[in-house]
Amino acid sequence: MTSISFDVEKIRKDFPVFSRELPDGRPLVYLDSGNSSQKPELVIETMREHLAMHYSNVGRAMHVLGAESTEAYEGARDKIAGFVGTSSRDEVIFTKNASEALNLVAYSFGNPANTDPRFTLGPGDEIVISEMEHHSNIVPWQMLSQRTGATLKWFGVTDDGRLDLSDDVITERTKIVSVAHQSNVLGTVNPVAELARRAHAVGALIMLDASQSVPHHPVNVTELGADFVAFTGHKMVGPSGIGVLWGRAELLEAMPPFLGGGEMIEAVWMDRSTYAPVPHKFEAGTPPIVEAIGLGAAVDYLTGIGMEAVEAHERELTAYALEALRDVPTLRVIGPETLEGRGGTVSFTLEGIHPHDVGQILDDQFGVAVRVGHHCARPLHLRFGIPATTRASFYLYNTTGEIDALVRGLHHVQKVFA
Structure with a gap:
């Protein structure tokens, strides 16, 4: 479990981007740090x-x-x-x-x-x-x-x-x-x-x-x-x-x-x-x-935060996400479905729905930023017989509440294409 000294809400205040609102007043749920992370005020x-x-x-x-x-x-x-x-x-x-x-x-x-x-x-x-x-x-x-x-x-x-x-x-x-x-x-x-x-x-x-x-x-x-x-x-x-x-x-x-x-x-x-x-x-x-x-x-x-604490927080998030995503019908995780020998990146498909549609709806209606496509790893996607995946990647500033927002958005995506 994450150390009690790891205060994710305090950490989020170090990142100016999380103080902004998206169009229509939606909060930003940034689950794309595997692509590029956000920057704290210290770096800026x-x-x-x-x-x-x-x-x-x-x-x-x-x-x-x-x-x-x-x-x-x-x-x-x-x-x-x-x-x-x-x-x-x-x-x-x-x-x-x-x-x-x-x-x-x-x-x-x-x-x-x-x-x-x-x-x-x-x-x-x-x-x-x-x-x-x-x-x-x-x-x-x-x-x-x-x-x-x-x-x-x-x-x-x-x-x-x-x-x-x-x-x-x-x-x-x-x-x-x-x-x-x-x-x-x-x-x-x-x-x-x-x-x-x-x-x-x-x-x-x-x-x-x-x-x-x-x-x-x-x-x-x-x-x-x-x-x-x-x-x-x-x-x-x-x-x-x-x-x-x-x-x-x-x-x-x-x-x-x-x-x-x-x-x-x-x-x-x-x-x-x-x-x-x-x-x-x-x-x-x-x-x-x-x-x-x-x-x-x-x-x-x-x-200053400590990489052991960062790793522990991400493991908690990943465990939470793997469990929460099991409730989304027809969702298939591409990769290990347990915490053993894995980090905080979860890629998946939804049966019959293209990842580009998933990503657009998540962004437009829920403010959830994920990566869609082959993630510059096309041979891996060919190996699994799929053109693309949706990828949620977690970092030190993410919360379980943001994973809940992702899951709600995925349920809505499925309703749209039902």
Whole structure:
């Protein structure tokens, strides 16, 4: 159960958006945090204040504003390193989102500039993903396979929404395994320790898309067993335009730069360049300065509440939702129907009713914001033989009353289409 110190009504007051009304005086019921979370006043004000009073470029301006901006930017890196449990700030690389972080790692494999045998890739080698991945963790590996001639393989998904480990697609030819820590559709939390054990046993590296886990659970990257972890700011009460790649230092040092330009260099001649040490080797050009500082503020906010408390609150909400949704006739949950190994994302279908109609009625008549479609996970929907789902995703500011509003809305949807 949620700790008694977790005061969701007090938390909601930290988020300005919940003070507004929708047209016709309807309250906002926001159940779409798996898509993008709302932002607390601390994050909004931190970004506004930096833009107004401290803004300058970082790492290059020899004046007070430059020093203040650089200190705040690098301070955000320190906060994020602590938040995800790494003792080395240099293992935290700022990207513009998780997609860029995933592409950055994929770029290193099969790259002629990288002669490290762990990153060499060609015909006969294998890349392993899973059927439940977001497109951001599918397309970069498809592109890598096309560039190098390596074979792309994947774990299937069981009928109850779990990773199917019965067919071990990891072999001695596998060079990289990249999977979601938590599915953005199913809510499934994957067995990372087991996957890492299998990957490392054959000399392969393992990457996690942790976009749906870092905002919702205590995550310690050094304890996960992974070699790379990607996540994004806009799902963890931070701004858009900022993401993070964590990687083991010796791997990052072995990788070539992803982008070339200012600030990622050590020295430049007309015919060659040498590169700055990590993390700056991977942060070419003017970075998303204010966005990184905003993400640092988001980490401050989540740390102040406590990730254990956030996780406990979401488990309570998820248990409540799974039980409440059983009362909606013909509703089918796509994914685990118990709390075991799952997070606060529940996707479902209503027999004979398209999710787009469900989402429109919920929004127009009940003020309930959910996500509808294939959620950038089309192969997973094809596996279940459906074109789309309705997805409700919960976060620290949601209440059981909002789940009740969702259920009332779903009953009304069914009456409309009866």
